[in-house]
Amino acid sequence: MAKKNPKISRALAKNIRRNFVERLIEIALMLSGLIAVLITFGIVFILVTESLPFFEAVSLKEFLTSTVWTPNFEKKNYGILPLVSGTLTITGIALIVAVPLGTITAVYLSEFASHKIRETIKPVLELLVGVPTVVFGYFALLLVTPILQKIYPDLPTFNMLGPGIVMGVMIVPYIASVAEDAMRAVPMSMREGAYAMGATRFQTAVSVVMPAATSGIVAAYILAVSRGIGETMIVAIAAGQQPNFTFNPVESAATITAYIVSVALGDLEHGGIGYQSIFAAGIVLFIMTLSLNILGQWTRKKFTERY
Amino acid sequence: MALLLNFVIVFVKKLNGNPRNKIIMARKEILKAESKNFNFHYADGTHALKDINIPLYEKKITALIGPSGCGKSTFLRSFNRMHDLYAGNKYDGEIILHPDDTNILDKKVDPIEVRMRISMVFQKPNPFPKSIYENVAYGLRVRGEHNKRLLDDKVEEALKGASLWNEVKDRLQDLAYNLSGGQQQRLCIARALATDPEIMLFDEPTSALDPIATVNIEELMSELKxxxxxxxxTHNMQQAARISDYTAYMYLGEMIEFDETDIIFTKPSKKATEDYITGKFG
Structure with a gap:
């Protein structure tokens, strides 16, 4: 017969309570993690269900291949390509500005700047991140485009070049900050190895530190592309909201985001095919950023630092 | 004539056999470099090295031993101006490189030039994120060498010199990280060798390696000299005893004793050295 030991049973009871609390905490933590996942699935669900009526009216073939996007016209035409071309062109211009500038800034901050200079420049750079994008939009429209028009008089007031350049300036801190973190994470022993071989600071930075930080630098670029594709205000303000199938930066155009925001502002009646079209455009945007994320994961795996 | 030569050889051998004479002979070694009253202060004010005078003899291995924090690595790193990379470090005194009597600490002397003459192998293998080939060719590339044939030759020669050639000759384009720890360290030695340095610095080169890789590196060093x-x-006294010709015992930033390794390990003249060697301390 088992002898009852009150001492042990009390200790056990404590244990049960402790386990219960532990379990509760675990569930709470899991739930908060699940929220993000659920929201993502919710977004995908809404995007798909809301765009279904759209794709009943417009064939997928027309949507993906037609080069005219005229939801406001008498003769409605829904070809996503003009919006995609606008998005890609402006993002491309932004990257042409931001990738070299951001990378050089990162190299300077990580490899050349003294501690004091770095601690001064970094906060200023991060201040740039805090500027509302609407300010950047008017900056493009009222300052950058007029300057560009002095150089190139035929440039229309609404064009892709101005907002592209301004978007590039906006992205610079993102690239600089993430790439600098990646380069600073490269161990000092690696730099010492290069210096010991007689390499200069610049040679060390370019031929040893940057390759060692490849995954982080690529991650910075991908973050910048996502940021550019998703950017709305600058293009809505300064690129002119005219869907235009062109990759020519001196023409005006609309991006996917600019179209979505214009509809949301009430140009089209709620419930019609035109309105549903923003969900179809949203899916395209979602797929673009999702594939970038996957690309980012892949590069991170492929170029993982092994020092 | 032959008889005379023979006589001379016998006489020299006899001289060498006598330990006291051996010292005299040793002192006639060619001086390759020497530190004179070398002092070092870290940025935080620590006086890490005090009036260090140590000679390096040509084609000999000189070992620095002593407890952690005694300044031996600091001293070693002074030889290729590694300290210049960090702001606030101060040093004075001289490190003279012979035969041209260059004071490599002189501000007028380009540290990059110094590093081209004096190469270094670090404690932890630190290959670059490049192929095996590019790692070895790195020193030549930064010097602006682009001649493919010359690079090929130099890389092969250096890898052979670091006894790594047979293990990697079929996969020179592989990433250096695919090598084992011991192989990586030999790659770093090959990298340092490729530029034909006059002096090679080794900062505890085997402390991160297993015993077999350690033996390989030690044999390699004896070959390199x-x-x-x-x-x-080195932290490993047996290692110093096995491979070095001269040993300096350092303690708290001071050079306590410098002599031939045999003497340091059998009859050191200072009690502090003896205590450290015999394990009473440290």
Whole structure:
């Protein structure tokens, strides 16, 4: 017969309570993690269900291949390509500005700047991140485009070049900050190895530190592309909201985001095919950023630092 | 004539056999470099090295031993101006490189030039994120060498010199990280060798390696000294005894004793050295 030991049973009871609390905490933590996942699935669900009526009216073939996007016209035409071309062109211009500038800034901050200079420049750079994008939009429209028009008089007031350049300036801190973190994470022993071989600071930075930080630098670029594709205000303000199938930066155009925001502002009646079209455009945007994320994961795996 | 030569050889051998004479002979070694009243202060004010005078003899291995924090690595790193990379470090005194009597600490002397003459192998293998080939060719590339044939030759020669050639000759384009720890360290030695340095510095080169890789590196160093002068920091006293010709015992930033390794390990003249060697301390 088992002898009852009150001492042990009390200790056990404590244990049960402790386990219960532990379990509760675990569930709470899991739930908060699940929220993000659920929201993502919710977004995908809404995007798909809301765009279904759209794709009943417009064939997928027309949507993906037609080069005219005229939801406001008498003769409605829904070809996503003009919006995609606008998005890609402006993002491309932004990257042409931001990738070299951001990378050089990162190299300077990580490899050349003294501690004091770095601690001064970094906060200023991060201040740039805090500027509302609407300010950047008017900056493009009222300052950058007029300057560009002095150089190139035929440039229309609404064009892709101005907002592209301004978007590039906006992205610079993102690239600089993430790439600098990646380069600073490269161990000092690696730099010492290069210096010991007689390499200069610049040679060390370019031929040893940057390759060692490849995954982080690529991650910075991908973050910048996502940021550019998703950017709305600058293009809505300064690129002119005219869907235009062109990759020519001196023409005006609309991006996917600019179209979505214009509809949301009430140009089209709620419930019609035109309105549903923003969900179809949203899916395209979602797929673009999702594939970038996957690309980012892949590069991170492929170029993982092994020092 | 032959008889006379023979006589001379016998006489020299006899001289060498006598330990006291051996010292005299040793002192006639060619001086490759020497530190004179070398002092070092870290940025935080620590006086890490006090009036260090240590000679390096040509084609000999000089070992620096002593407890952690005694300044031996600091001293070693002064030889290729590694300290210049960090702001606030101060040093004075001289490190003279012979035969041209260059004071490598002189501000007028380009540290990059110094590093081209004096190469270094670090404690932890630190290959670059490049192929095996590019790792070895790195020193030549930064010097602006682009001649493919010359690079090929130099890489092969250096890898052979670091006894790594047979293991990697079929996969020179592989990433260096695919090598084992011991192989990586030999790759770093090959990298340092490729530029034909006059002196090679080894900062505890085997402390991160297993015993077999350690033996390989030690054998390699004995082979290397046929061509160049070696200065090594080691925590492993047996290692210093096995491979070095001269040993300096350092303690708290001071050089306590410098002599031939045999003498340091059998009859050191200072009690502090003896205590450390015999394990009473440290």
């Amino acid at each position: 046929k061509k160049l002068t070696i200065l090594i920091v």
